Amino acid sequence: MDEPEIAIPAARHERSDIGERFIWAALAASGGLLLACALLTYGFYPSSHLDRTLPLPLPRYPAPRLQPDPPADLRAFYAEEMRRLASSGWADSSHRTAHIPIEQAMREVARDGIPGWPRENPP
Secondary structure, three states: OOOOOOOOOOOOOOOOOOOHHHHHHHHHHHHHHHHHHHHHHHHHOOOOOOOOOOOOOOOOOOOOOOOOOHHHHHHHHHHHHHHHHOOOEEEEHHHOEEEOOHHHHHHHHHHHOOOOOOOOOOO
């Protein structure tokens, strides 16, 4: 069975869809809207067109204090903390508070306990 051929008309522009006047009106409306947006923006920000550059010569600001070698700084910090933990001296001399080496402090707490700390009752 052969299908009958359907005749398709050639494509062409239909002048009745959108006229030339509509295109010019849409272009004028777009331009007017663009101009209205520009004027509205200028109304909200009136001094936006001023040049706000710094006068020459530029002011000198202090250099940032950057950390050039973080691992070395951490090692120095750790060494200082370990030195303080292993030494004795005044923590606050005005209040007569001293610090002792950490190992000695742990031995004394294990031997004497903490004053005021509840003790475990033997069974």
